[in-house]
Amino acid sequence: MKPVSAADLSIFLSIASHLSFSRAAIELSLSPSALSHALRNLEERLGVRLFNRTTRSVALTEAGERLYRRIRPAFRDIDDALDDLNQFRDTPFGTLRISAGRSAAELVLLPLVNRFLAAYPDVSIEVSADDALVDVVSTGFDAGVRFGERLEADMVSLPIGPALRSVVVGAPALFQRYPMPKNPQDLHAVPCIRHRFPSGSLYRWEFERDGQQLEIEVDGPLTLGDVGLMVAPALQGTGLAYVFEDMVKELIADGKLVQVLDDWCPYYPGLHLYYPSRRQVPAVLKAFIEFTRAARRTG
Known part of the structure; x- marks a missing residue:
């Protein structure tokens, strides 16, 4: 077997950690093509395939998984040893x-x-x-x-x-067409902007008052994967938004958004x-x- 350097193994570790050539290339400041070439050379020197690669995925082979488990702690120890120099x-x-x-x-x-x-x-x-x-x-x-x-x-x-809380807000024009909610169940009568997690599940709006906790599955014409994107459509009257208070407190103070269900939105850690x-x-x-x-x- 031809000699293998620590630099070669660092490339392998980066790809194995991210399971992504593009992310590993960014971390190592290399082009994806140069990274791929370096990995091919490493696999040729070792005489085994370390990754199964397709156009859509990267996965460790059994040999790659075993190598990753064996050398990762050693490289971590090296990183810790170098970090110890910071005390000087x-x-x-x-x-x-x-x-x-x-x-x-x-x-x-x-x-x-x-x-x-x-x-x-x-x-x-x-x-x-x-x-x-x-x-x-x-x-x-x-x-x-x-x-x-x-x-x-x-x-x-x-x-x-600090402690945070989420609040329910809507544009004044929205309440000219729909009733203003007085309790969380009233949200079923008003269009809401929903939030979908990266896992695919929809967020159920959470409320609490006097020890009573509720989770409401809202409905509406717009679903977003980022809470920060909800403010703009709320301002345009698309629906109610459930967002962090700090995102909208100035808009509430200016009257551009109206806050509802305030007593159902306590602070939380x-x-x-x-x-x-x-x-x-x-x-x-x-x-x-x-x-x-x-x-x-x-x-």
Whole structure:
């Protein structure tokens, strides 16, 4: 067997982590064709096929899966050893990769990231905004941002923002054609803008008052996969929208949107930064965690 370098194995690991040539190419700053060529050379030197590839999918072969399981911990140890050198630096250095939902990134994460980057100019941060639940370990992220109740038990988490709430809003013109809801069941009589999760399921609007909890399956002419896209059609009178209050509070104050069912929309615990508990925390993530804690203490 011809010699195999650490660089060759790094290419294999990146493709195996993402199961995507395009994403691995971006991570490694290579073109997809160069990445594919490097993998073919590696497979020829090893004498085995590591991936089954079609025009639509990439999957590890049995040999590739075994190689991935064996060398991934070793490369992680190398990354941790290199990260240890950060203790000899005055300020953190490196790249931090964070996965977050789109609304979480816009409302809470990015404002914090911008302040952190100003304080630590030697750090770079990559934020992937995706509403699908992401396994931060298998996809190569250092941390993620999600609502606390959606986190796995083996994750360490800390609050990253204030308590939040969602509100129901509609354009004044909408209520010239439809009755204004007085309780959640009245939503069945008004067109609503629905939200479909990446999993394919439709979100049931959640309400609570005096200990009573309700989930309402709404209907309407428009379904969207991004909560942030709901504000514009709500302004045009397409239907009621159920969105984060911070997205629309100025529009409510200006009278462009009318808020309904206010007493059924309580505050709930906000977003959390989370990261794996079973590995060493990189120095740049440690700095971001401390920065987040300090930001919460100072308000």
